[in-house]
Amino acid sequence: MSSGTAGRVTRSHRIPPGETGARTPLRRFLRTSDGVSIDAAYTPGRGTSDELVIVVAHGFTGDLERPHLRRAADVLAGHAAVVTFSFRGHGASGGRSTVGDREVLDLAAAVAWARELGHTRVATVGFSMGGSVVLRHAGADEAAAVPQHDGRTEARVDAVVAVSAPARWYYRGTAPMRRLHWLVTRPVGRVVGRVGLRTRIHHREWDPVPPSPVESVPRIAPTPLLIVHGDRDGYFPVDHPKMLAEAAGDNAELWLEHGMGHAENAAGDELLARIGRWVARHAG
Numbered sequence: 001m002s003s004g005t006a007g008r009v010t011r012s013h014r015i016p017p018g019e020t021g022a023r024t025p026l027r028r029f030l031r032t033s034d035g036v037s038i039d040a041a042y043t044p045g046r047g048t049s050d051e052l053v054i055v056v057a058h059g060f061t062g063d064l065e066r067p068h069l070r071r072a073a074d075v076l077a078g079h080a081a082v083v084t085f086s087f088r089g090h091g092a093s094g095g096r097s098t099v100g101d102r103e104v105l106d107l108a109a110a111v112a113w114a115r116e117l118g119h120t121r122v123a124t125v126g127f128s129m130g131g132s133v134v135l136r137h138a139g140a141d142e143a144a145a146v147p148q149h150d151g152r153t154e155a156r157v158d159a160v161v162a163v164s165a166p167a168r169w170y171y172r173g174t175a176p177m178r179r180l181h182w183l184v185t186r187p188v189g190r191v192v193g194r195v196g197l198r199t200r201i202h203h204r205e206w207d208p209v210p211p212s213p214v215e216s217v218p219r220i221a222p223t224p225l226l227i228v229h230g231d232r233d234g235y236f237p238v239d240h241p242k243m244l245a246e247a248a249g250d251n252a253e254l255w256l257e258h259g260m261g262h263a264e265n266a267a268g269d270e271l272l273a274r275i276g277r278w279v280a281r282h283a284g
Contacts, residue, residue: 030085030113032105037094039064040085040110042117043077052080052283053119054276055110055157057130059164059263060099060180061197063091068264072127075269079276081119085110087130089200096202099184100169101210103133104140111137111157123159123283125275128235128263131165132213135244138223139216156223159283161275163228164263166236167214167243176235176262214247221251224282228267228275230260253278 026042041064045052054076058069063086073082087106089097097103107124114122126134138160172178183189184201193199217225225248229241238256245254260266267275 026117028113030109032088032109034102034105036088036102036106038085038088038106038109039092040083040113042113043073043082043084045077045079045081048078048080048280050081051119052121052123052280053083053114053117054080054279055083055085055107055114055122055124057103057107057110057124057126057133058084058087058090059128059130060097061090061193061199062127062130062264063087063093063198065091066264068267071269072264072267072272075272076125076276076279078273079280080123081114081117083110083114087133089202091198096200098202098206100129100132100136101206103129104137104210107133107137121158121283123161123279124157125161125163125279126165127163127267128165131162131263134160135162135165135213135220136211136216138225139219140211157283159224159226159279160220161226161228161279162213162244163267163275164230164233164236165213165227165240165244167240167247168212169209171236171240173237174235180235214243217244217248217252220248223251225252226255226275226278226282227252228255228257228271230257230262230266232259233262233266235262 028040030038030040056073062069064084073084076082086093087103088095111122124134138157172181183193190201193201227241227244231238241254245252
């Protein structure tokens with residue numbers, strides 16, 4: 001992981017703090033610290049404080065234009081402004097997916113843009129792969145650092161929510177995860193990903209292997225952390241969120257949702273609204 005992770009905004013303009021409340025949506029391409037172009041969008045909050053923004057990180061094979069992510073962004077916009085973006089290798093973003101490794105740099109660029117837009121409080125909400133990324137981002141000081149308007153550095157985000165996130169890497173205990181590993185590791189699988197799922201996957205293995213989510217969560221404190229997981233998640237059983245919550249200790253709150261499946265596709269509007277209210281209470 002690169003040490004200079006905040007990235008920069010391209011084709012954008014600096015907006016003074018406190019002027020974000022009544023703004024039309026924005027669409028920008030951001031540039032990560034390792035030079036990847038990231039497609040990002042900004043949605044103003046509806047009747048909320050100008051201070052808070054939620055940066056939403058989608059799951060593997062998603063992108064910012066997928067209907068379920070747009071629905072999630074719309075619900076969360078009832079509680080704060082929202083930044084969505086497509087991870088590298090997904091949608092209109094450049095590069096190739098590393099399935100949770102260098103995606104931390106993509107999130108850092110989106111958080112930097114959220115600060116650039118004038119918001120003084122930033123929360124991250126991630127789903128599945130995006131959940132692992134927000135945990136790693138918040139648990140790594142060099143990755144979480146983003147520039148402020150006056151040149152200062154803000155070392156951490158203000159709240160973190162991980163939905164349907166894995167606790168450890170290389171998990172193959174369920175049929176969907178075995179299919180995902182085939183997609184990522186086999187040449188024909190990567191062709192299927194590119195043609196059928198609009199996801200361009202890097203062929204190289206991790207070297208070095210990045211810190212796992214369960215290794216990252218102890219470093220998130222004192223930033224408030226919410227772990228959300230469904231008891232019918234077909235990808236990661238409930239031992240994953242329990243491992244994360246145990247590693248985080250008293251700093252984490254765990255919601256095990258009855259009947260819920262996996263990630264943004266399974267997160268209903270009521271749950272998303274609860275997450276939005278939790279963020280508004282804790283990110284400050």
